[in-house]
Amino acid sequence: MRFKKELDFVHLSKFFYIFSIALTVMGLVFLATFGLNYSVDFKAGSNVDVALSKNITVEQIRSAISGIGIDSEPTITQGNQRVNIRYDEVLTDIPDAKLKSAILKLDDKASFEINTVDTEMAKELARNAIYAVLISCIGIIIYVSIRFEWRFALAAIVALIHDSFVVVAVFSIFRLEVDLTFIVAVLTIIGYSINDTIVIFDRIRENLRFGKQKTYEDLKLLVNKSVSQTLMRSLYTAFTVFIAAFFLLILGGASIKMFSLAMVIGLLFGAYSSIFIASPLWLLLKKRQKVSVKSNPAKI
Template identity: 55%
Template sequence: MNFNTKIRYDFVGNRNKFFLFSALLTLAGIISLLLFNLNFGVDFKAGTNMDISVGKAATQQDAKDALAKAGIEDVTPTVGGTGNDRVSARFDEVLTQAKITEIQDAFKAKYGDQVSAEVNVVSPDMAQELGIKTIWAILIASVAIMLYVMLRFEWRFALAANIAILYDAFVVVALFSIFRLEVDLPFIAAVLTTIGYSINDKIVIFDRIRENLRFGQFKNREQLAEMVNASIWQTMARNIYTVLAVLIVAVCLFIFGSESIKLFALAKIIGLTSGAYSSICIASPLWLLLKGKQQPKKAAKVSTQP
């Protein structure tokens, strides 16, 4: 059956290569999580975060010297804000009020009385509660998306889409674990928005597959595979443009944004890239496998009456 679509690459025919690559990446992520876990930030473990406004340009070395004067030498602060006038420091322990005051006094001695600080303290109970709520948020979002796709399409589309979006979320988690990048609340926001953007690409392709399936007659599995390939290429331009529009913004945030949002932007870049890949190379071929040997319904007759 000819779809009048130029198929430049056989994604379905090469699905085993993509499945193998994805399985190896998933395995590497699981091993990294088992051996090293995630590099949790202060949001997910007990500790203190200080965001200090110094009122003038600061350097990382000056900030380290101020912390050393307060008796803290094992913390590496980050400098950002307009004109590099803000210093962020994260501490693995819950600081006492006396210690916080000592740190503020050290910065005032170096930068003047205009120094002010915003202090966020996370207790062990709060950190555990945040971790549990995060897991529930991802699970609820995944189940809700699966139910939505089942209502709009069928269970095979829903299962293929859910496996793919969970893979996308896990890729972000795995790479952050492998490269020991810090996981905080903005990271969780990036994972959840990744799931949302990822399902959009898959819905576009699945909608075209359903349309071609409805108005086509397929005598064997090869013709069905050709239809899936054609559906992918028919929606390729739209998916690429959609992903690129958001990806450009994420890259700009990563390059030009402050230190506090760089990891969020990086997580978005990874998630968007993985979402585009899984929509084409994982979700659609996976639907074909789930379809099994079932023969599609015969084509519906399209009325030409006005």
């Protein structure tokens, strides 16, 4: 199945550029104002996950644990017979024992999972997460520049940054928790996004070899043709992984909820950016090259 030749992806990309710019600006505003809702993985503190055998209200839990000797007010999130209690300071042995004792009085069958991160470890995890994303982007730039050309590399990186930032922006806007699985999801999204982009770029390069493009309109037709030829393959690949991530989000456990949600968002925007951002951006860079060469005939 192929789309009709008259479908102008390059023209449609102008509207998607506006949408992406608006979303980016809104994301920057929220990040500058509210930042990210970091989990205990990225800031010092203790995270207590409690599995209950009966329904207990947040008010009951808050009242029961109010006298354990911790100054900071805990953040309590309730799920289906599960409660998450997060402190911004590390629980020592005595408050830890008091907290368990207080909750066991409400439910003697409750079970606990406590994760604690100190300040230095939190800083190291955050630093390593940033390094992981930066190194992956640098590696992609080097690979695509060697395999294709720098214009393809620049367009691909802009698309990757767009996809990653959209996921970060959505998590900031809706105050969703950012943990280590979120970083894994972002790196996975980068992998799928570059795969879709490279498939389209490879077809553009192949069509460039067998065609004679003398004007911008020739290049525009070539990009539209290349996207049409690879569109269904890209959509099928993204949709297949999207279905798996979606059902993980719906049916998976609490520990992978944020990973699955980040994957769902990233896969949707990854497929969209490969078609409407990366390819038209390469065309814009190529157009500037042709204009430069035309204005300086001595370069030919």
